[in-house]
Amino acid sequence: MLKKLLRGLLTLIGLVFGYILGEGLLKINYFNLIIAKSGVIQRVLFSILCILVVGLIFFFISPWIVRGITKAMDYFETNMQKVPISEILFGTAGAVVGLFISAMFVSLFPRTSILWTFVEVIICLIVAAFVADISIKKREEIVLFFSNARKVAISKEKKSKVVAKAGAKVLDTSVIIDGRIFDICQTGFIEGTLIIPNFVLQELRHIADSSDALKRNRGRRGLDILNKIQKELNVEVQIYEKDFPEIEEVDSKLLKLAQVMSGKVITNDYNLNKVAEFQGVPVLNINELANAVKPVVLPGEEMIITIIKDGKESGQGIAYLDDGTMIVVEGGRKHIGETLNVAVTSVLQTAAGRMIFAKQKENLSRVQ
Structure with missing residues:
Protein backbone atom coordinates (compact mmCIF):
# COMPACT_ATOMS: atom_id res chain seq x y z
CA MET A 1 0.00 0.00 0.00
CA LEU A 2 2.81 2.39 0.91
CA LYS A 3 4.61 1.69 -2.37
CA LYS A 4 1.49 2.44 -4.41
CA LEU A 5 0.91 5.61 -2.48
CA LEU A 6 4.49 6.78 -3.01
CA ARG A 7 4.33 5.92 -6.71
CA GLY A 8 1.14 7.90 -7.16
CA LEU A 9 2.62 10.81 -5.24
CA LEU A 10 5.76 10.80 -7.40
CA THR A 11 3.64 10.73 -10.56
CA LEU A 12 1.66 13.71 -9.29
CA ILE A 13 4.91 15.52 -8.58
CA GLY A 14 6.03 14.70 -12.14
CA LEU A 15 2.83 16.24 -13.53
CA VAL A 16 3.41 19.40 -11.53
CA PHE A 17 7.00 19.58 -12.70
CA GLY A 18 5.78 19.07 -16.27
CA TYR A 19 3.46 22.06 -15.97
CA ILE A 20 6.25 24.18 -14.50
CA LEU A 21 8.59 23.03 -17.29
CA GLY A 22 6.04 23.90 -20.00
CA GLU A 23 5.44 27.35 -18.57
CA GLY A 24 9.18 27.91 -18.33
CA LEU A 25 9.80 26.86 -21.93
CA LEU A 26 7.05 29.15 -23.21
CA LYS A 27 8.87 32.08 -21.62
CA ILE A 28 11.97 31.36 -23.66
CA ASN A 29 12.09 33.53 -26.76
CA TYR A 30 12.74 30.66 -29.19
CA PHE A 31 9.76 28.52 -28.13
CA ASN A 32 7.59 31.58 -27.65
CA LEU A 33 8.12 32.78 -31.24
CA ILE A 34 7.43 29.37 -32.75
CA ILE A 35 4.32 28.54 -30.74
CA ALA A 36 2.95 32.09 -30.69
CA LYS A 37 2.56 31.97 -34.48
CA SER A 38 0.47 28.79 -34.22
CA GLY A 39 -2.12 30.25 -31.80
CA VAL A 40 -3.51 29.62 -28.32
CA ILE A 41 -4.52 26.01 -28.96
CA VAL A 54 7.34 14.52 -17.43
CA GLY A 55 4.52 12.71 -15.61
CA LEU A 56 5.22 9.49 -17.54
CA ILE A 57 8.94 9.82 -16.87
CA PHE A 58 8.29 10.10 -13.15
CA PHE A 59 5.79 7.23 -13.35
CA PHE A 60 8.33 4.88 -14.96
CA ILE A 61 11.23 5.82 -12.69
CA SER A 62 9.07 5.87 -9.54
CA PRO A 63 9.68 2.12 -8.72
CA TRP A 64 13.42 2.79 -8.34
CA ILE A 65 12.76 5.94 -6.30
CA VAL A 66 10.21 4.09 -4.13
CA ARG A 67 12.66 1.23 -3.61
CA GLY A 68 15.33 3.71 -2.50
CA ILE A 69 12.92 5.44 -0.14
CA THR A 70 11.76 2.16 1.44
CA LYS A 71 15.34 0.98 1.87
CA ALA A 72 16.24 4.25 3.53
CA MET A 73 13.19 3.96 5.78
CA ASP A 74 14.06 0.36 6.71
CA TYR A 75 17.64 1.36 7.44
CA PHE A 76 16.51 4.31 9.51
CA GLU A 77 13.95 2.19 11.41
CA THR A 78 16.51 -0.57 12.10
CA ASN A 79 19.04 1.88 13.47
CA MET A 80 16.46 3.86 15.42
CA GLN A 81 15.41 0.70 17.29
CA LYS A 82 18.93 0.43 18.66
CA VAL A 83 18.91 4.04 19.91
CA PRO A 84 17.39 4.64 23.38
CA ILE A 85 14.29 6.79 23.47
CA SER A 86 16.11 9.24 25.76
CA GLU A 87 18.70 9.94 23.05
CA ILE A 88 15.97 10.50 20.46
CA LEU A 89 14.08 12.91 22.72
CA PHE A 90 17.14 14.86 23.83
CA GLY A 91 18.56 14.91 20.29
CA THR A 92 15.30 16.25 18.88
CA ALA A 93 14.97 18.85 21.63
CA GLY A 94 18.61 19.89 21.15
CA ALA A 95 18.15 20.19 17.39
CA VAL A 96 15.06 22.38 17.85
CA VAL A 97 16.92 24.61 20.31
CA GLY A 98 19.92 24.78 17.97
CA LEU A 99 17.73 25.75 15.02
CA PHE A 100 16.06 28.46 17.07
CA ILE A 101 19.40 29.89 18.26
CA SER A 102 20.99 29.79 14.80
CA ALA A 103 17.88 31.31 13.18
CA MET A 104 17.98 34.19 15.66
CA PHE A 105 21.69 34.67 14.94
CA VAL A 106 21.57 34.64 11.13
CA SER A 107 18.50 36.92 11.12
CA LEU A 108 20.77 39.72 12.34
CA PHE A 109 22.53 39.80 8.97
CA PRO A 110 20.85 41.03 5.74
CA ARG A 111 20.30 38.55 2.92
CA THR A 112 22.36 39.85 0.02
CA SER A 113 22.22 36.90 -2.36
CA ILE A 114 21.11 33.32 -2.91
CA LEU A 115 24.59 32.18 -1.90
CA TRP A 116 24.18 33.82 1.53
CA THR A 117 20.81 32.05 1.93
CA PHE A 118 22.58 28.76 1.27
CA VAL A 119 25.23 29.69 3.84
CA GLU A 120 22.49 30.47 6.39
CA VAL A 121 20.94 27.03 5.89
CA ILE A 122 24.34 25.37 6.34
CA ILE A 123 24.96 27.36 9.56
CA CYS A 124 21.55 26.41 10.97
CA LEU A 125 22.13 22.72 10.23
CA ILE A 126 25.59 22.73 11.78
CA VAL A 127 24.41 24.49 14.95
CA ALA A 128 21.38 22.18 15.23
CA ALA A 129 23.59 19.09 14.90
CA PHE A 130 26.10 20.50 17.40
CA VAL A 131 23.45 21.29 20.05
CA ALA A 132 21.73 17.93 19.46
CA ASP A 133 25.04 16.11 20.01
CA ILE A 134 25.68 18.04 23.22
CA SER A 135 22.14 17.31 24.45
CA ILE A 136 22.60 13.58 23.87
CA LYS A 137 26.01 13.45 25.59
CA LYS A 138 24.91 15.59 28.54
CA ARG A 139 21.41 14.14 28.93
CA GLU A 140 22.10 12.66 32.37
CA GLU A 141 23.44 15.97 33.69
CA ILE A 142 20.47 17.82 32.17
CA VAL A 143 18.02 15.43 33.84
CA LEU A 144 19.86 15.79 37.14
CA PHE A 145 19.85 19.60 36.86
CA PHE A 146 16.12 19.85 36.24
CA SER A 147 15.43 17.24 38.90
CA ASN A 148 17.38 19.24 41.49
CA ALA A 149 15.69 22.46 40.37
CA ARG A 150 12.31 20.79 40.78
CA LYS A 151 13.23 19.54 44.25
CA VAL A 152 14.37 23.02 45.25
CA ALA A 153 11.14 24.52 43.91
CA ILE A 154 9.07 21.94 45.79
CA SER A 155 11.01 22.50 49.02
CA LYS A 156 10.59 26.28 48.69
CA GLU A 157 6.89 25.82 48.03
CA LYS A 158 6.54 23.58 51.09
CA LYS A 159 8.52 26.03 53.19
CA SER A 160 6.39 28.94 52.03
CA LYS A 161 3.25 26.94 52.81
CA VAL A 162 4.55 26.11 56.28
CA VAL A 163 5.45 29.76 56.91
CA ALA A 164 2.08 30.87 55.59
CA LYS A 165 0.35 28.28 57.74
CA ALA A 166 2.35 29.20 60.82
CA GLY A 167 1.92 32.91 60.19
CA ALA A 168 3.98 35.85 61.37
CA LYS A 169 4.35 36.53 65.10
CA VAL A 170 4.58 40.23 66.02
CA LEU A 171 6.42 40.80 69.32
CA ASP A 172 5.17 43.36 71.81
CA THR A 173 7.56 45.53 73.84
CA SER A 174 6.39 44.01 77.13
CA VAL A 175 6.97 40.43 76.02
CA ILE A 176 10.49 41.28 74.82
CA ILE A 177 11.38 42.87 78.16
CA ASP A 178 9.77 39.93 80.01
CA GLY A 179 12.36 37.60 78.49
CA ARG A 180 10.38 34.37 78.58
CA ILE A 181 9.90 34.53 74.82
CA PHE A 182 13.52 33.40 74.45
CA ASP A 183 12.86 30.20 76.44
CA ILE A 184 9.64 29.52 74.55
CA CYS A 185 11.37 29.92 71.18
CA GLN A 186 14.19 27.71 72.40
CA THR A 187 11.74 24.88 73.07
CA GLY A 188 10.42 25.10 69.50
CA PHE A 189 6.80 25.85 70.37
CA ILE A 190 6.82 29.10 68.34
CA GLU A 191 6.51 28.55 64.58
CA GLY A 192 6.81 31.05 61.77
CA THR A 193 8.72 34.30 61.53
CA LEU A 194 9.21 36.60 64.50
CA ILE A 195 8.43 40.15 63.41
CA ILE A 196 10.19 42.95 65.32
CA PRO A 197 8.60 46.27 64.30
CA ASN A 198 10.94 49.23 64.05
CA PHE A 199 8.68 51.31 66.30
CA VAL A 200 9.03 48.65 69.02
CA LEU A 201 12.82 48.87 68.72
CA GLN A 202 12.59 52.65 69.07
CA GLU A 203 10.48 52.26 72.20
CA LEU A 204 13.00 49.82 73.65
CA ARG A 205 15.82 52.25 72.89
CA HIS A 206 13.96 55.09 74.64
CA ILE A 207 13.39 52.86 77.66
CA ALA A 208 17.07 51.82 77.67
CA ASP A 209 18.09 55.50 77.58
CA SER A 210 15.75 56.45 80.44
CA SER A 211 17.10 58.32 83.47
CA ASP A 212 15.21 55.89 85.69
CA ALA A 213 17.55 53.01 86.59
CA LEU A 214 14.74 50.43 86.66
CA LYS A 215 13.41 51.41 83.24
CA ARG A 216 16.94 51.57 81.84
CA ASN A 217 17.68 48.03 83.00
CA ARG A 218 14.37 46.77 81.56
CA GLY A 219 15.10 48.34 78.16
CA ARG A 220 18.63 46.93 78.04
CA ARG A 221 17.31 43.53 79.04
CA GLY A 222 14.84 43.64 76.13
CA LEU A 223 17.59 44.50 73.64
CA ASP A 224 19.76 41.70 75.03
CA ILE A 225 16.89 39.23 74.63
CA LEU A 226 16.46 40.20 70.97
CA ASN A 227 20.18 39.75 70.30
CA LYS A 228 20.12 36.32 71.96
CA ILE A 229 17.11 35.23 69.89
CA GLN A 230 18.76 36.36 66.66
CA LYS A 231 22.19 34.85 67.37
CA GLU A 232 21.54 31.73 69.44
CA LEU A 233 18.21 30.38 68.18
CA ASN A 234 17.30 28.81 64.85
CA VAL A 235 14.33 31.14 64.44
CA GLU A 236 13.74 33.48 61.53
CA VAL A 237 13.69 37.07 62.79
CA GLN A 238 12.57 39.93 60.55
CA ILE A 239 12.77 43.64 61.27
CA TYR A 240 9.68 45.45 59.97
CA GLU A 241 10.87 48.86 58.81
CA LYS A 242 7.56 50.46 57.84
CA ASP A 243 5.59 52.59 60.24
CA PHE A 244 2.03 53.81 60.59
CA PRO A 245 2.47 57.57 61.03
CA GLU A 246 -1.29 58.16 61.26
CA ILE A 247 -1.37 56.00 64.44
CA GLU A 248 0.29 57.38 67.57
CA GLU A 249 0.14 54.56 70.16
CA VAL A 250 2.55 51.65 69.83
CA ASP A 251 -0.11 49.12 70.87
CA SER A 252 -2.45 50.31 68.12
CA LYS A 253 0.40 50.10 65.60
CA LEU A 254 1.06 46.51 66.69
CA LEU A 255 -2.55 45.51 66.12
CA LYS A 256 -2.60 47.25 62.75
CA LEU A 257 0.60 45.48 61.70
CA ALA A 258 -0.81 42.11 62.74
CA GLN A 259 -3.90 42.78 60.64
CA VAL A 260 -1.82 43.81 57.61
CA MET A 261 0.43 40.72 57.85
CA SER A 262 -2.40 38.35 58.87
CA GLY A 263 -0.25 37.42 61.86
CA LYS A 264 -0.55 37.16 65.61
CA VAL A 265 0.61 39.42 68.42
CA ILE A 266 2.70 37.88 71.19
CA THR A 267 2.26 39.82 74.42
CA ASN A 268 1.74 39.57 78.17
CA ASP A 269 -0.16 42.86 78.39
CA TYR A 270 -3.65 42.23 79.73
CA ASN A 271 -5.14 45.44 78.29
CA LEU A 272 -3.59 44.86 74.84
CA ASN A 273 -5.00 41.35 74.92
CA LYS A 274 -8.52 42.66 75.51
CA VAL A 275 -8.27 45.35 72.80
CA ALA A 276 -6.94 42.79 70.31
CA GLU A 277 -9.78 40.44 71.17
CA PHE A 278 -12.27 43.26 70.52
CA GLN A 279 -10.66 44.05 67.14
CA GLY A 280 -10.47 40.40 66.12
CA VAL A 281 -6.67 40.20 66.12
CA PRO A 282 -5.25 36.82 67.22
CA VAL A 283 -3.08 37.08 70.36
CA LEU A 284 -0.65 34.67 72.01
CA ASN A 285 -0.50 35.68 75.67
CA ILE A 286 2.61 34.51 77.49
CA ASN A 287 0.84 34.68 80.86
CA GLU A 288 -1.97 32.45 79.62
CA LEU A 289 0.62 30.01 78.31
CA ALA A 290 2.42 30.01 81.66
CA ASN A 291 -0.86 29.37 83.49
CA ALA A 292 -1.78 26.61 81.09
CA VAL A 293 1.42 24.66 81.73
CA LYS A 294 1.25 24.97 85.52
CA PRO A 295 0.50 21.73 87.36
CA VAL A 296 -3.18 21.11 87.99
CA VAL A 297 -4.20 21.30 91.64
CA LEU A 298 -7.50 19.79 92.78
CA PRO A 299 -9.47 20.55 95.95
CA GLY A 300 -8.47 18.19 98.74
CA GLU A 301 -4.85 17.82 97.69
CA GLU A 302 -2.21 18.40 100.36
CA MET A 303 0.99 20.40 100.04
CA ILE A 304 3.76 21.73 102.25
CA ILE A 305 4.29 25.50 101.97
CA THR A 306 5.99 28.36 103.78
CA ILE A 307 3.90 31.39 104.76
CA ILE A 308 5.72 34.50 103.51
CA LYS A 309 3.42 37.43 104.25
CA ASP A 310 -0.08 38.33 105.34
CA GLY A 311 -3.00 38.57 102.93
CA LYS A 312 -5.56 41.26 102.22
CA GLU A 313 -8.31 39.72 104.32
CA SER A 314 -8.14 39.30 108.05
CA GLY A 315 -6.15 36.30 109.19
CA GLN A 316 -4.98 35.29 105.71
CA GLY A 317 -1.41 34.27 104.95
CA ILE A 318 0.27 34.20 101.53
CA ALA A 319 2.60 31.55 100.16
CA TYR A 320 3.95 30.80 96.68
CA LEU A 321 4.73 27.68 94.72
CA ASP A 322 7.97 27.34 92.77
CA ASP A 323 6.19 28.41 89.55
CA GLY A 324 4.94 31.61 91.21
CA THR A 325 1.38 30.48 91.87
CA MET A 326 -0.03 32.34 94.89
CA ILE A 327 -1.59 30.35 97.71
CA VAL A 328 -3.96 32.09 100.11
CA VAL A 329 -4.05 30.24 103.43
CA GLU A 330 -6.95 30.94 105.78
CA GLY A 331 -5.64 31.65 109.27
CA GLY A 332 -2.07 31.72 108.03
CA ARG A 333 -1.18 35.25 109.21
CA LYS A 334 -0.08 34.03 112.66
CA HIS A 335 2.21 31.46 110.99
CA ILE A 336 4.30 33.86 108.88
CA GLY A 337 7.77 32.37 108.38
CA GLU A 338 6.56 28.87 109.31
CA THR A 339 6.22 25.79 107.11
CA LEU A 340 2.73 24.30 107.18
CA ASN A 341 0.97 21.26 105.82
CA VAL A 342 -2.17 22.61 104.08
CA ALA A 343 -5.00 21.19 102.01
CA VAL A 344 -6.48 22.89 98.95
CA THR A 345 -10.05 24.07 99.32
CA SER A 346 -10.59 25.76 95.94
CA VAL A 347 -8.75 27.05 92.85
CA LEU A 348 -9.51 30.35 91.12
CA GLN A 349 -8.34 30.79 87.55
CA THR A 350 -8.10 34.42 86.33
CA ALA A 351 -6.54 36.15 83.34
CA ALA A 352 -3.81 37.42 85.64
CA GLY A 353 -2.98 33.92 86.87
CA ARG A 354 -4.09 31.09 89.12
CA MET A 355 -4.86 31.47 92.82
CA ILE A 356 -5.09 28.58 95.25
CA PHE A 357 -7.07 28.80 98.48
CA ALA A 358 -6.11 26.45 101.27
CA LYS A 359 -6.52 25.77 104.95
CA GLN A 360 -4.15 24.33 107.46
CA LYS A 361 -4.68 20.59 107.68
CA GLU A 362 -5.19 20.61 111.43
CA ASN A 363 -7.91 23.27 111.10
CA LEU A 364 -9.66 21.18 108.48
CA SER A 365 -9.69 18.11 110.68
CA ARG A 366 -11.20 20.14 113.51
CA VAL A 367 -13.97 21.49 111.24
CA GLN A 368 -14.76 18.00 109.98
Missing part, protein backbone atom coordinates in the same frame (compact mmCIF):
# COMPACT_ATOMS: atom_id res chain seq x y z
CA GLN A 42 -0.94 25.08 -29.76
CA ARG A 43 0.25 26.71 -26.50
CA VAL A 44 -2.25 24.65 -24.52
CA LEU A 45 -1.31 21.45 -26.35
CA PHE A 46 2.38 22.15 -25.73
CA SER A 47 1.72 22.54 -21.97
CA ILE A 48 -0.31 19.32 -21.92
CA LEU A 49 2.46 17.51 -23.77
CA CYS A 50 5.08 18.67 -21.25
CA ILE A 51 2.86 17.61 -18.36
CA LEU A 52 2.26 14.14 -19.83
CA VAL A 53 5.90 13.54 -20.80
